[in-house]
Amino acid sequence: MSSAKKSSFYIRRIHSLVGLLPIGIFMIVHFLINSTVFINGNESYLAAVNFMKTTPGVIFLEVGLIAIPLLFHAIYGLYVVYVAHNNALQYKYYRNWAFYLQRITAILTTIFIVIHVWTLRLAVHDSQMVIQTLVGWLQNPVTLAFYIIGYLAAVYHFGNGLFTFLITWGVAKGDRAQKVLSIICFCVFLALAVWGGGLLYSLAQITF
Amino acid sequence: MNAPEFIQLRVKRQDNPTSKPYWEDIKIPYKPNMNVVSVLMEFRKNPINTKGEKIDPIVWECNCLEEVCGACTMLINGVPRQSCSALIDKIYEKYGSDKPIVLAPLTKFPVVRDLMIDRQIMFDNLRKVKAWVQVDGSWDIGRGPRMADRVHEWAYPISRCMTCGCCMESCPNVNSKSNFIGPNTIAQVHMFNAHPIGEMQKEKRLDALMGPGGIQECGNAQNCKRVCPKGINLTMSIAAVNRQVNKRALQRMFDK
Numbered sequence: 431m432s433s434a435k436k437s438s439f440y441i442r443r444i445h446s447l448v449g450l451l452p453i454g455i456f457m458i459v460h461f462l463i464n465s466t467v468f469i470n471g472n473e474s475y476l477a478a479v480n481f482m483k484t485t486p487g488v489i490f491l492e493v494g495l496i497a498i499p500l501l502f503h504a505i506y507g508l509y510v511v512y513v514a515h516n517n518a519l520q521y522k523y524y525r526n527w528a529f530y531l532q533r534i535t536a537i538l539t540t541i542f543i544v545i546h547v548w549t550l551r552l553a554v555h556d557s558q559m560v561i562q563t564l565v566g567w568l569q570n571p572v573t574l575a576f577y578i579i580g581y582l583a584a585v586y587h588f589g590n591g592l593f594t595f596l597i598t599w600g601v602a603k604g605d606r607a608q609k610v611l612s613i614i615c616f617c618v619f620l621a622l623a624v625w626g627g628g629l630l631y632s633l634a635q636i637t638f
Numbered sequence: 639m640n641a642p643e644f645i646q647l648r649v650k651r652q653d654n655p656t657s658k659p660y661w662e663d664i665k666i667p668y669k670p671n672m673n674v675v676s677v678l679m680e681f682r683k684n685p686i687n688t689k690g691e692k693i694d695p696i697v698w699e700c701n702c703l704e705e706v707c708g709a710c711t712m713l714i715n716g717v718p719r720q721s722c723s724a725l726i727d728k729i730y731e732k733y734g735s736d737k738p739i740v741l742a743p744l745t746k747f748p749v750v751r752d753l754m755i756d757r758q759i760m761f762d763n764l765r766k767v768k769a770w771v772q773v774d775g776s777w778d779i780g781r782g783p784r785m786a787d788r789v790h791e792w793a794y795p796i797s798r799c800m801t802c803g804c805c806m807e808s809c810p811n812v813n814s815k816s817n818f819i820g821p822n823t824i825a826q827v828h829m830f831n832a833h834p835i836g837e838m839q840k841e842k843r844l845d846a847l848m849g850p851g852g853i854q855e856c857g858n859a860q861n862c863k864r865v866c867p868k869g870i871n872l873t874m875s876i877a878a879v880n881r882q883v884n885k886r887a888l889q890r891m892f893d894k
């Protein structure tokens with residue numbers, strides 16, 4: 431028996447909520463800012479990074495809207511991962527695999543984000559240095575693979591999480607609604623996967 | 639299908655609730671149209687295992703023999719289902735008649751002995767959420783309004799739940815690390831909250847489902863719906879009750 435005598439209702443609901451808002455939305459904003467690399471490579475990207483870094487008060491947004499919700503979602507989420515007794519090999523249903531993948535990608539994404547934030551946000555500060563470090567990671571096949579696994583895990587976790595969010599909040603109720611929304615959420619995952627792949631590709635092309 | 643000479647079973651046995659489980663191979667002469675329960679009944683007339691040793695007959699539970707009581711539920715070739723409706727010939731069609739049929743007790747409930755498990759936790763859970771229509775009190779409540787057809791249409795299937803535990807068995811979030819109340823109880827809340835008189839206890843049921851081990855522990859693996867022998871749309875009920883508890887949470891915050 432779980433030691434939890436107190437109800438986890440509110441903490442679970444908050445966990446579900448912050449996964450989408452602000453974290454999921456932040457990821458999309460992050461992709462949007464990255465997309466400045468599509469305009470003209472290093473030049474436009476550097477301008478975007480500089481703009482972000484020099485916006486006054488950005489640190490409060492970073493801590494309040496990103497760091498704290500993300501840490502909470504990750505730490506409580508690891509507990510949620512721990513509580514499940516996965517049985518995808520015994521019950522080979524699509525949703526059960528998705529349930530299992532949601533937990534695997536939770537762990538992968540956590541590892542990825544910790545390293546990503548450490549190397550690009552906490553360890554270096556100069557904008558051009560940040561970009562150089564990132565491009566360095568993307569030009570080495572091993573670390574590139576790490577990035578590919580990391581971003582794919584993150585966007586899968588978001589897409590599938592969006593679907594379970596819709597059930598948790600009572601939006602997707604009937605069979606047809608659940609089916610249509612699960613397809614839409616899968617398309618969100620695919621779109622983000624293509625978008626993120628395009629970003630990594632363009633970033634890796636940057637020359638200095 | 640070629641009729642085999644024997645019906646062979648591999649049974650996971652356990653002598654008492656705390657002893658170590660072990661496997662036993664048994665067989666009986668093949669006859670057509672048997673089910674797992676009738677095979678076990680046949681075997682206990684002369685309980686000699688394949689090694690020729692005389693053994694204690696295998697313990698299991700059954701009552702109705704027509705898939706309405708849920709007592710005979712076990713894992714049959716790894717699938718949670720009722721042994722009374724598990725036809726041997728159908729199993730052979732699916733898995734072939736050359737391999738023994740593997741029987742094991744459900745894994746999410748305490749084993750009493752052999753294939754017999756204790757389903758008490760599910761009945762306790764039903765009690766926690768007041769899964770009944772409360773008519774006893776200091777005055778007569780009367781019959782209440784009739785249930786509309788459109789409600790009856792989805793609520794009736796839920797009433798066919800036999801508390802068999804298949805859904806609990808398949809749910810990854812029902813396990814020894816969690817105290818999750820499970821999908822069947824959530825569906826019962828959905829049904830009783832829609833009943834014109836049952837509705838009077840709606841808030842109490844929802845409060846119980848928001849308590850420890852409540853609906854929030856569901857992780858949407860949706861195995862429950864896939865395995866339910868009564869075809870109960872558990873995932874629809876879970877989403878519907880999610881709606882109700884979210885509303886209830888707002889009520890609890892802002893109504894007083």
Ligand code: SF4
Pocket residue numbers: 708798799800801802803804805806821822825865866867868869870872
């Ligand atoms: S909901 Fe279905 S699987 Fe679950 S206990 Fe009821 S009848 Fe069995």
Ligand code: SF4
Pocket residue numbers: 808809810811812820821855856857858859860861862863872873876
């Ligand atoms: S949908 Fe919820 S209750 Fe059903 S199997 Fe999945 S986690 Fe368990």
Ligand code: FES
Pocket residue numbers: 699700701702703704705706707708709710711720721722723
């Ligand atoms: S004996 Fe009642 S369901 Fe099998």
